[in-house]
Amino acid sequence: MRYAGSILELIGGTPLVRLTRVTRELGPAEAQPLILGKLEALNPGGSVKDRIALPMIEAAERDGLLRPGGTIIEPTSGNTGHGLAIAAALRGYRCIFVMADKQSAEKQALLRAYGAEVVLCPTNVPPESPESYYSVAARLARDIPGAFKPDQYWNMENPRAHERTTGPEIWEQTEGRITHLVASAGTGGTVSGVAHHLKRQKPEIVVVGADPEGSVLSGDTARPYLTEGIGEDFFPGTFDPAVVDRWVRVSDRDAFAMARRITREEGILAGESCGTAVVAALTVARELLASGAAAREAVFVVILPDGGRSYLSKLYNDEWMRANGLLASPGAIIRVADLLADRHRDGRLPDLVLARTTQRVGEAIDLFERYGISQVPVSQDPEGNAVGGIVGSITEKGLLDRAYRDPSIVERTVGEVMDRPLPTVEVGAALDEAFAKLAAGAPALVAVEGGTPVGVVSRLDLLEFLAHRRA
Ligand SMILES: Cc1ncc(COP(=O)(O)O)c(C=O)c1O
Structure with missing residues (x-):
């Protein structure tokens, strides 16, 4: 029979797992450093502590x-x-x-x-x-x-425990091939203890400290931040600053976003300090790749100190994230250009349909029919399509109102019956801006790039785009 005498015997011996999804931005897997997470959440109490x-x-x-x-x-x-x-x-x-x-x-x-x-x-x-x-x-x-009072901030049993267990585990698990240790620091016990052991084996190992913005450990001015468990406003006795070869300072926003990505993309339910450490690891890996050094040979071990169950009401709660400015609405990061690109992929519309002031209204109505659209900007310029040439718009609704009262208007020119121009929106603007203008009553918007109209964004376009992205 194989069993532990008590839960205490099951502490430590946590596995290393390769991160393969959040590391995609580093390029092809075979050219990347090996980035391994040490899963401290698998300890019985759910953390490295x-x-x-x-x-x-x-x-x-x-x-x-x-x-x-x-x-x-x-x-x-x-x-x-x-x-x-x-x-x-x-x-x-x-x-x-x-x-x-x-x-x-x-x-x-x-x-x-x-x-x-x-x-x-x-x-x-x-x-x-x-x-x-x-x-x-x-x-x-x-x-x-x-x-x-065990006083984890001053009790040297804290770093010694890591020097005795976490450090040797990493050395054995990587068969001594580790080149970079990445760890955040609260008491600093983890990074100090592990680094002491590893540097004794191999002095050239690079120890990367991952610190929240607002922590004095990496030399920042102390100020409040939201990342839990790491960073300090004083120097604990358990922390040996000499072990850290370089610091990477990480904002709450980046740390929280990365923690969520680790969970969603790698399937590893991660706490915030995991996010901080992985952002730091990717920063250093990116630099290594850019420097032309043999990045492929590098083996990063990133301490992932705890899991996400302790943060369901904060890090994993969209409302809390938004209230704290950590989660943008999707429309803040999606651009109008993304919507246009998506629509053009369908191939159902030319880039831009314009009516001319001199055209007959009947011809303009044909445009609605041909392209299945409900509004068209009107240009006074017979050929060109600069924004300055756009002097009005015709809409299905506006024309119907008038034609119903006076059917002869189909014989008149567009310039005689057109409505005001549609509001414009830059293609580089956030979709939020387009949404706000449409919500304020505009039937559609003219998307503009460098002074040239490039498309029309209607309410239906926005709805279809949102529906496709969900699917
Ligand atoms: C979530 C979390 N991450 C990281 C750490 C940092 O560990 P250490 O105190 O060994 O520096 C802690 C410490 O409490 C923590 O709670």
Whole structure:
């Protein structure tokens, strides 16, 4: 029979998986570096932090800092809490976790599920404020008898755990062929411990630190950001800045977008810090390819610290993403040109149908019939089609109104009966702009490129385009 003695024995030994979809932009697979994700979400508590929980507890037991019936108190964004809560559940300790209120509701609920208590503190206060989650945790640890604060930010069991487990795993799994380690840093325990081990084996390994904009670790000025679990507004004792050869700073927007892509394209349910690390890996891989170095020989290992289940109400909630400016409406990134290109692929319409002021109305009506369209811009220029030549429009609805009252108008010229010109929209404009103009009442828009009309965009065109994109 093959089984583990307890869930704690199943921590670590996480697999590496090649990323093949989000890396497409790097060109043909055979010319790309190998980009491997280390799936820390497969630890029992769902994150890389499981690895440090038990070693910190065992060291405290050895040193007499934690005795039976004791209480573990820790300021944590959740993941370390889950690791500690699992270990504490098996060892019979009470747990209190103190966290910033920006942390997701799922992370808090999960901690409570393991039987832990959760104390929330405001996010946007400096660490030295008495209200900060660091200060509150310190006060609780002082006031509660038998309390032990593992203090993952200063406890050297944290980086040592990675030096002992994560680093050697990566070395063995890549058969020593790793050339680049890419990791984000919160306490810095992961990147420091893993890098120490790997650089001892092979000093030329490049360690890439992936940091959110607004974190001091990569030298930015501290300011709030939304990415959870990584980046800091101080330098933790567990972080050895000397191990990082270069930093890549990643915006919330890019990190969140990449996390969603990893999930949708690779099928790996990813947390935000995975997005940050993968953006950093692709940045460095792109540079390597551009430099003409032997990129194909490079082997990147990217630490993917946790999964997406903790972020269903934020990262994976479109409403929350939009409210926080992290998700553009599809129309903000699709251009009018995309719609025109899509329509031209159908081949059912010439690029632009124009009527001339001197044409008979009857002939213009033929245009509606021939092309199945309902409005046509009118040009006063018998040959050319500059925007300046467009002086009006005729629409199916406008003509019907008039012809019904006075059938003789079909014999008149277009110039005599035309309506106002249709509003214009640049082909480079976002589809949002076209939508806004159509929603405001325009029957159709003239799409313009460099001063020349190139097509008409009607409400039906927009509807058809949206329907095709969904299909
Ligand atoms: C989601 C997430 N990613 C990455 C990290 C960074 O790990 P480390 O503290 O070892 O630097 C953490 C740490 O809490 C985390 O919660």
